[in-house]
Amino acid sequence: MRASIGLVGLLASVQHVLAGTLPSKIYGVNIGGWLVLEPWMLPAEWEAMGGQICSDCSQCIGSEWSYTKAYPNIANAEFAKHWSTWFTQDDVNQLVADGINTARIPLGFWLVEPLVNRATEFYPEGGIVYLQQGVKMLSDAGIQVILDHHALPGVQTGDASFTGNCTEYVEFYTDYNYQRALVWTAVMTSLSHLDPNFASVFAIEAVNEPIMDADQTPGYGTFQKEFVDTVRAVELTLGIPVPGLLASGLPSRNTLVTTCAIPSFRRCLGLTVLYLVRFMDINWQYNNPSNPADAAIGPQGYDNHLYYSFGGVAAANPTAYMESICNLNRVQADAALGDTPLWFGEWGLPTQFNATDEFLYMWADAQKLAYSQGAGWIFWNFKVEQSELAGNLSRQWSYIEGVKLGFLTQDPSQYHNANVCEPYLTTS
Structure with a gap:
């Protein structure tokens, strides 16, 4: 914390910019595969770079870590080509035309390059410049931004390319890596207030998809509180008023009260404080998880991800899918525990069965109706590769x-059939 606050102090003379705005209803997309590259989303490009596609990404060149380790002399240049072409102004223009108002940008901890131990960790360099360019394009287009800490130091969940290092060794839940994540948080908070390119950033997400078993995430509840403390302490250092905090520093948490309420909070504070800090909701985990609502100082948001295609949600047939989504009560269940506003930060159209076009029209409408019960939704992903190797991937993931293709309406607030769920609603 001391190091991160010192960094902000060096920047305190810069005029801070206005934070972005939480839309009245979020209609968003993830800018995935960009600054955290997931090879499954762009297999032809990945193979052309020299990467490999395999069923177990830990056993081949299947992540940013393994690629940079295998090709240390060309990795930076190859990733620069990818960063400059995967997400472009043309993509932003298309998102505007499609009515998108929010973008969630998955980021790796290695974007803050001094955090990387180059002797033992292998990640490409130079991504921060492309992040600056990307958030400026989005800001200029009027699209609000969430900075998502998607790939954490030490890896927050095992055997997943979205962590940047596909490995069974999960080491994020340690004091050392918690501290590195807090420094990352301080840097991103500082940029969000000081760099005009970041003018539409309204939230920073602490950890994407931690391990779901809370017994395997020791210290995570404490980290949640320290994450909030870090964001708000940076804002205090910059002279930004934060509800419940005194100019002299952080008081004890049981005295933190605010008279500014959502949605008037930012207006009350002069439209400068980050509107939300953001966590995966309490119901993401099981085995007596900590409640991120207990960490709140000022406004806070909550995230949940729901993919039926990976199993464990509903039986693999259209009727079961529709009955499940049409009776979803996650927004209400979270609100009862204080985790509100909730939005669904990842979802898509993929299924465990061969979905017909007719079903996908229904499936898109039903999910949008369910997720709009809360603060809104953010689709995974804005696009995926269209190539012979990718096959039909884009039909349900882009x-x-x-x-x-017409499955998703041109105006995201509209539906093909707003009554699509009526035949599937239960009375219990």
Whole structure:
């Protein structure tokens, strides 16, 4: 914390910019595969770079870590090509045309390069410049931004390319890596207030998809509180008023009260404080997890991800899917525990069965109806590769393609059939 506050102090003379705005209803997409590259989303490009596609990404060149380790002399240049072409102004223009108002940008901890131990950790360099360019394009287009800490130091969940290092060794839940994540948080908070390129950033998400078994995430509840403390302490250092905090520092948590309420909070504080800090909701985990609502100082938001295609949600048939989604009560269950506002930060159209076009029209409408009970939704992903190797991937994973095919409405607030759930509602 001391190191991160010192960094902000060096920047305190810079005029801070206004924070972005939480939309009245979030209609968003993830800018995935960009600054955290997931090879399954762009297999042809990945193989052309020299990467490999395999069923177990830990056993081949299947992540940013393994690629940079295998090709240390060309990794930075190859990733620079990817960063400059995967997400472009043309993509932003298309998102505007499709009515998108929010973008969630998955980021790796290695974007803050001094945090990386180059002797033992292998990640490409130079991504921060492309983040600056990307958030400026989004800001200029009027699209609000969430900075998502998607790939944490030490890896927050095992055997997943979205962590940047596909490995069974999960080491995020340690004091050392918690501290590195807090420094990352301080840097991103500082940029969000000081760099005009970041003018539409309204939230920073602490950890994408931690291990679901809370018994395997020791210290995570304490980290949640320290994450909030870090964001708010940076804002205090910059002279930004934060509800419940005194100019002299952080008081004890049981004295933190605010007279500014959502949605008037930012207006009350002069439209400068980050609107929300953001966590995966309490119901993401099991085995007596900590409640992120207990960490709140000022406004806070909550995230949940729901993919039926990975199993464990509903039986693999259209009727079971519709009955499940049409009776979803996650927004209400979270609110009862204080985790509100809730939005669904990842979802898509993929299924465990061969879905017909007719079903995908229904499936898109039903999910949008369910997720709009809360603060809104953010589709995974804005696009995926269209190539012979990728096959039919874009049909159910790409928002832009989903609109072109008609499964997703041109106006995201509209539906093909707003009564699609009526035949599937239960009375219990």
